[in-house]
Amino acid sequence: MATSPSSDRVLLLGGTSWLGGEVARAALALGHEVTCLARGESGTVPAGARLVRGDRSTPTAYAELPAGQQWDLVVDLTRQPGQARGALAALSEHATRWVLVSSCSVYADHSVPGAGLDTPLLAAFEGEESGPEQYGEAKVACEAAVTAYRGGDALVARSGLIAGRGDLSDRFGYWAGRFALAQQDGGPVLVPETIDQPAQVVDVDDLAPWLVRAGLGGTTGVVDACGARRTLREVVDAASRASRFTGEVVPVPDEALVAAGVEEFMGPRSLALWMRDxxxxxxxxxxxxSALEAGLVSRDLVETTRSALGWERELGLDRTGRRAGLDRADELALLASR
Known part of the structure; x- marks a missing residue:
């Protein structure tokens, strides 16, 4: 692949899933030489990137990388402590800069709006491979591995909820997709009555290039890689505007939603991003x-919403079995029962 004389060598530990692929695209767009080490089972790497196959759960995970190669930047997205330690052992001495994509799920207390980096962390997971239920604890262990190998010479980016094209969680995109579907079928949209609660997302098109620029630029330390603080009302209003919705919005009391078995925030039969606890x-x-000081700037919420809506249309506005949100028939049945 052709690169400019000033291009940097970027190694993505991943690159075939959503965020990893977007980081690879961003690095390519910035003119860098990109290698992705992955099993290749989650998809393909972006055009222009090189795929090196490696299973990070095995001792030979890094055997196919060029021997002695010096990397200007390594970006690791793993949630498995054993993989984080293995990568650092194999590659840290050959990496000028290191970025670990962590998560705000590492914090032990989520009750205080406006909390910062001084929030206590969960206890680190002690094993090598964790399940989804230990996600936060496992990310704490991954962070500890980075500190053990590199001290303060790494960027630990604790990502918030990521939104935009390619998102398979169905969370942020639910609202734009639902208003668009309701505009088509002429029916109302159910919203929770308590709607001025916090809702915060970071656009993948802001996060991915920032990870590359900040990493190569020498940003180190811990950053809460979050977007601007917003409310669910702002998200719903942006979704309505992006979908050009002209129909009826029906607020439903929290108690009625709970009585009907509607879950909070995510999961089947939930109201996406609604959090009453x-x-x-x-x-x-x-x-x-910390994100602003590190140069992570959030784009306008409507722009993120339009991107999410385009993705929702590709997936199918009327699809069922969502990972977050209500199926349309269920939503209308709930409204009809009131």
Whole structure:
């Protein structure tokens, strides 16, 4: 692949899933030489990137990388402590800069809106490979591995909820997709009555290039890689505008939603991003000052919403079995029962 004389060598540990692929695209767009080490089972790498196959759960994971290659930047997206340690052992001495994509799920307390980097962390997971239920604890262990190998000479980016094209979680995109579907079928849209609660996302098109620029630029330390603090009302309003919705919006009391078995935030038969539990009011309201100081700037919410809506249309506005949100028939049945 042709690169400019000033291009940097970027190694993505991943690159075939959503965020990894977007980081690879961003690095390519910035003119860098990109290699992705992955099993290749989650998809393909972006055009222009080189795929090196390697299973990070095996001792030979890095055997196919060029021997002695010096990398200007390594970006690791793993949630498995054993993989994080293995990568650092094999590659840290050959990496000028290192970025670990972590998560705000590492924090032990999510009750305080506006909390910052001084929030206590969960206890680190002690094993090599964790399950989804230990996600936060495993990310803490991954962070500890980075510190053990590189001290403060690495960027640990604790990502908030990521939104935009390619998102398979169905969370942020639910609202834009639902308003667009309701505009088509002429029916109302159900919203929770308590709607001024926090809602915070970071656009993947902001996060991915920032990870590359900040990493290569020498940004180190811990950053809460979150977007601007917003409310669910702002998300719903942006979704309505992006979808050009002209129909009826029906607020439903929290108690009625709970009685009907509607879950909070995510999962089947939920209301996406709705979070009534007081112990979680800070989860989507982190202080974005560390992100701003590190150069992570959030685009307009409507722009993120339009991107999410385009993706929802590709997936199918009327699809069922969502990972977050209500199926349309269920939503209309809930409204009809009131």
């Amino acid at each position: 007081p112990q979680w009011q800070g989860f989507s309201a982190r202080d974005p000052v």
